[in-house]
Amino acid sequence: MTAISALGFDHVSMEFPGVKALNDVSFDVRAGSIHALMGENGAGKSTLLKILSGAYTPSDGALVIGGERKVFTDTAHALAAGIAVIYQELHLVPEMSAAENLFLGHLPQRFGVVNRRALAAAARKQLDFIGEDIDPWTKLGQLSLGQRQMVEIAKALTRGARIIAFDEPTSSLSDREVRRLFTIIRELKSRGCAIIYVTHRMEEVFELADRITILRDGRHVETSELAHLTRDAVVQRMVGRKLADIYNYTPRAHGGTGLVAEGVCGPGLTEPCSFAAEAGEIFGFFGLIGAGRSELMKLLFGATAKSAGRVTVGGKPFEIDSPREAIEAGVVLCPEDRKKEGVIPVRSVLENINLSARRRKARAGVLIDESWEQSNAKERCAQLRVKTPSVRQLIRNLSGGNQQKVILSRWLSEPVKVILLDEPTRGIDVGAKSEIYVIMQDLARSGVCVIVVSSELPEVLGVSDRIAVMRQGKIAAILDRADANEEKLLKLALPLETARAS
Amino acid sequence: MATDSSPTARKPIAEFFDKAGMLVVLAILFFGCSVFVENFFSLANMKGLALAVSMTGMVSCTMLFCLAAGDFDLSIGSVVACAGVLAAVVMNRSESITLGVLAALGLGAAVGFVNGFVVAKLKINALITTLATMQIVRGLGFIISGGTAVGIGLEDFFGLGNSAFLGVPTPVWITAACFAMFGFILNRTVFGRDTLAVGGNSEAAHLAGIAVTRVKIAIFTAQGVMAAFAGIVLSSRVTSGQPNTSQGFELEVISACVLGGVSLTGGVGSMAFVIAGVLIMGIVQNAMNLMNVATFYQYVARGLILLAAVLFDRWKRRKP
Ligand SMILES: Nc1ncnc2c1ncn2[C@@H]1O[C@H](COP(=O)(O)OP(=O)(O)OP(=O)(O)O)[C@@H](O)[C@H]1O
Ligand SMILES: [Mg+2]
Numbered sequence: 001m002t003a004i005s006a007l008g009f010d011h012v013s014m015e016f017p018g019v020k021a022l023n024d025v026s027f028d029v030r031a032g033s034i035h036a037l038m039g040e041n042g043a044g045k046s047t048l049l050k051i052l053s054g055a056y057t058p059s060d061g062a063l064v065i066g067g068e069r070k071v072f073t074d075t076a077h078a079l080a081a082g083i084a085v086i087y088q089e090l091h092l093v094p095e096m097s098a099a100e101n102l103f104l105g106h107l108p109q110r111f112g113v114v115n116r117r118a119l120a121a122a123a124r125k126q127l128d129f130i131g132e133d134i135d136p137w138t139k140l141g142q143l144s145l146g147q148r149q150m151v152e153i154a155k156a157l158t159r160g161a162r163i164i165a166f167d168e169p170t171s172s173l174s175d176r177e178v179r180r181l182f183t184i185i186r187e188l189k190s191r192g193c194a195i196i197y198v199t200h201r202m203e204e205v206f207e208l209a210d211r212i213t214i215l216r217d218g219r220h221v222e223t224s225e226l227a228h229l230t231r232d233a234v235v236q237r238m239v240g241r242k243l244a245d246i247y248n249y250t251p252r253a254h255g256g257t258g259l260v261a262e263g264v265c266g267p268g269l270t271e272p273c274s275f276a277a278e279a280g281e282i283f284g285f286f287g288l289i290g291a292g293r294s295e296l297m298k299l300l301f302g303a304t305a306k307s308a309g310r311v312t313v314g315g316k317p318f319e320i321d322s323p324r325e326a327i328e329a330g331v332v333l334c335p336e337d338r339k340k341e342g343v344i345p346v347r348s349v350l351e352n353i354n355l356s357a358r359r360r361k362a363r364a365g366v367l368i369d370e371s372w373e374q375s376n377a378k379e380r381c382a383q384l385r386v387k388t389p390s391v392r393q394l395i396r397n398l399s400g401g402n403q404q405k406v407i408l409s410r411w412l413s414e415p416v417k418v419i420l421l422d423e424p425t426r427g428i429d430v431g432a433k434s435e436i437y438v439i440m441q442d443l444a445r446s447g448v449c450v451i452v453v454s455s456e457l458p459e460v461l462g463v464s465d466r467i468a469v470m471r472q473g474k475i476a477a478i479l480d481r482a483d484a485n486e487e488k489l490l491k492l493a494l495p496l497e498t499a500r501a502s
Numbered sequence: 503m504a505t506d507s508s509p510t511a512r513k514p515i516a517e518f519f520d521k522a523g524m525l526v527v528l529a530i531l532f533f534g535c536s537v538f539v540e541n542f543f544s545l546a547n548m549k550g551l552a553l554a555v556s557m558t559g560m561v562s563c564t565m566l567f568c569l570a571a572g573d574f575d576l577s578i579g580s581v582v583a584c585a586g587v588l589a590a591v592v593m594n595r596s597e598s599i600t601l602g603v604l605a606a607l608g609l610g611a612a613v614g615f616v617n618g619f620v621v622a623k624l625k626i627n628a629l630i631t632t633l634a635t636m637q638i639v640r641g642l643g644f645i646i647s648g649g650t651a652v653g654i655g656l657e658d659f660f661g662l663g664n665s666a667f668l669g670v671p672t673p674v675w676i677t678a679a680c681f682a683m684f685g686f687i688l689n690r691t692v693f694g695r696d697t698l699a700v701g702g703n704s705e706a707a708h709l710a711g712i713a714v715t716r717v718k719i720a721i722f723t724a725q726g727v728m729a730a731f732a733g734i735v736l737s738s739r740v741t742s743g744q745p746n747t748s749q750g751f752e753l754e755v756i757s758a759c760v761l762g763g764v765s766l767t768g769g770v771g772s773m774a775f776v777i778a779g780v781l782i783m784g785i786v787q788n789a790m791n792l793m794n795v796a797t798f799y800q801y802v803a804r805g806l807i808l809l810a811a812v813l814f815d816r817w818k819r820r821k822p
Binding site: 301303322323324326327328333335340341342343344345346347351355356358359362365366367368410 | 690691692693695698699702703705706707708709710711712713765769770
């Protein structure tokens with residue numbers, strides 16, 4: 001079979017003030033094929049997709065579609081050319097229903113009035129296609145992050161695009177949703193669509209993709225058949241060096257009371273939750289999305305109010321009713337939903353890093369200590385290798401993974417006793433991930449109690465000393481590192497009915 | 503490969519405007535009026551101009567905070583009027599300037615606190631909340647005054663609005679001091695930074711330990727106090743408390759702030775630009791007065807300027 005090029009990037013470059021995001025990138029994507037796009041945080045993947053969708057106009061170069069050179073200056077042009085891009089950040093309207101969001105911009109109408117019945121039917125069909133069992137009239141804001149992501153995907157598919165690009169679609173999906181998404185993507189492939197797939201998860205690439213393109217610092221490194229490459233080869237081309245075991249787990253002595261929760265109840269939990277994480281321990285929380293892990297973290301952090309239960313930190317009662325008090329007592333939370341709960345988009349990297357610590361460092365508790373803020377921001381950026389032209393850059397101009405690093409580094413300048421990390425490596429490249437694991441271990445070694453929530457099995461297994469598995473709003477079991485394996489964790493995490501059925 | 507070609511021509515201009523923006527517009531406007539409008543560049547007119555913008559200037563300081571925190575306040579015009587009336591009544595009854603001033607400031611603080619409490623704690627939309635207090639307070643002003651202007655009997659009080667220091671009217675000095683003080687608070691203090699963070703993303707700010715409710719209540723309270731203070735100065739200038747003064751004042755102040763680049767969605771704002779915004783509005787008005795433009799046309803002109811400013815802002819922020 002001769003390969004048909006559905007889409008070509010022809011010497012594409014993109015410049016932002018102070019940043020060359022893409023530098024002379026050329027490669028082809030074939031029809032009926034899944035094309036992985038990989039690279040470190042800030043390598044230019046999302047920028048490339050935004051050029052494809054017409055959100056950005058390249059400073060140089062063009063797209064080649066069906067043999068014709070094209071430069072989109074508007075997203076409408078790209079839509080008309082049969083292109084759909086599912087962005088890294090969600091672009092849905094939380095106040096509107098799922099159905100309205102799905103067909104935003106082309107709602108079915110009759111005499112200029114939205115035809116609610118036709119809309120509901122069309123939405124139902126689209127939601128069925130992605131296998132999501134949601135009432136079309138639920139307000140989007142009430143859905144979980146994973147469900148919202150699935151709606152976003154369904155939305156992109158409503159216009160029958162032939163070239164479809166996914167930017168880290170699985171970062172907020174549960175395992176089951178990921179499986180469903182893969183089925184959908186394979187279905188699209190068999191219909192002859194050209195698919196571009198951006199991710200930082202190596203196993204997804206090797207499971208799904210036919211070909212791969214690797215970018216580094218905005219430059220094209222390689223495009224080839226995936227069958228010709230090993231994982232190590234991909235990593236090496238991405239980061240420019242070899243990476244050994246990324247978890248780099250070394251046993252630590254730990255002990256002494258860290259955070260103890262007894263019978264904690266609250267919204268999102270179905271049974272009282274109890275566990276005791278020790279000082280110096282890395283305590284993992286695994287579960288499917290919606291199992292109540294993030295809700296438990298928020299209860300511990302005082303972001304939502306407990307309805308019952310007791311928490312102690314370092315043996316002392318930990319009675320707080322706001323995040324501010326929690327932080328003052330040395331307990332911090334790095335939240336799951338970066339866009340909604342993490343970044344202040346219109347402020348600089350510096351301000352985002354110092355958002356919390358500046359209170360403690362202020363002169364007389366009031367005046368900003370400029371020089372400390374400056375040096376702290378620079379230090380944190382260097383520590384996590386945040387890619388930004390300067391600490392004065394607005395954080396919204398950073399790539400997704402780099403924003404995540406900034407949010408994480410916010411807590412590294414605080415003296416913490418307990419750090420709650422909710423999906424800390426979401427959207428972060430392998431190189432930076434391994435650095436974050438090192439930081440987590442360093443924190444633990446210095447006596448901090450590290451509690452980490454993750455939906456990535458290899459990650460929880462790789463970093464945790466003990467693992468609590470949550471299922472349907474309660475803690476199902478707590479396992480030692482030595483006893484835990486993928487199979488056990490998954491079995492514990494699945495809702496009982498499904499577990500019995502399979 | 504032409505990858506090193508110069509960036510598109512628009513970028514340097516946009517970047518320049520980002521940094522200097524309204525300050526340049528202000529300079530051009532000032533220069534233009536000086537050359538083309540008769541009597542504009544005279545000592546008397548400069549004094550008049552400064553005095554005319556002093557009220558808007560004072561209140562725009564706190565409005566900047568309010569907008570930067572993602573809210574706004576429509577009740578200030580009513581507070582100006584009601585505070586002036588209350589000061590007048592209390593002074594006449596008690597023969598004490600201090601008591602009159604304190605009563606008026608107390609009223610401003612109370613209205614501001616209620617606004618802040620309802621918006622931040624009860625989570626009611628700021629538009630609706632302050633629309634309600636705007637009418638309540640306007641009504642209170644009429645009730646307190648009995649519906650007519652209240653002349654003030656204490657002559658010493660008139661010094662506040664009508665005296666001058668080094669040839670510059672006292673209200674202008676006060677406004678300048680406010681600019682300096684609030685500019686400092688916004689840029690150099692934790693409170694100022696927290697304000698911008700709350701406006702930029704209040705959920706994230708809350709999770710980072712910022713006391714969002716407290717910040718918002720403080721801002722609204724300061725806003726009420728400031729408006730009351732402006733009302734006191736005004737009543738001193740006109741030697742009476744006027745219950746129907748300053749209608750539409752809130753829109754004038756918000757316009758000046760928006761002209762000064764403060765984002766209505768919160769999180770963005772700088773004092774220097776707000777000052778420029780205040781001055782631009784003032785100069786345009788002053789020039790139109792000097793050129794004998796009828797009031798009706800002045801409304802149209804002011805609206806057009808605001809629209810132009812917002813569109814310009816949009817153009818500036820267009821994606822690269
Ligand atoms: N609007 C913008 N203004 C300025 N710089 C930008 C803008 N958008 C992206 N950049 C910069 O361009 C570079 C590439 O960003 P991009 O978002 O394409 O990275 P990415 O490969 O998607 O990374 P990630 O894996 O973290 O999502 C980054 O250095 C980023 O800071
Ligand atoms: Mg990206």
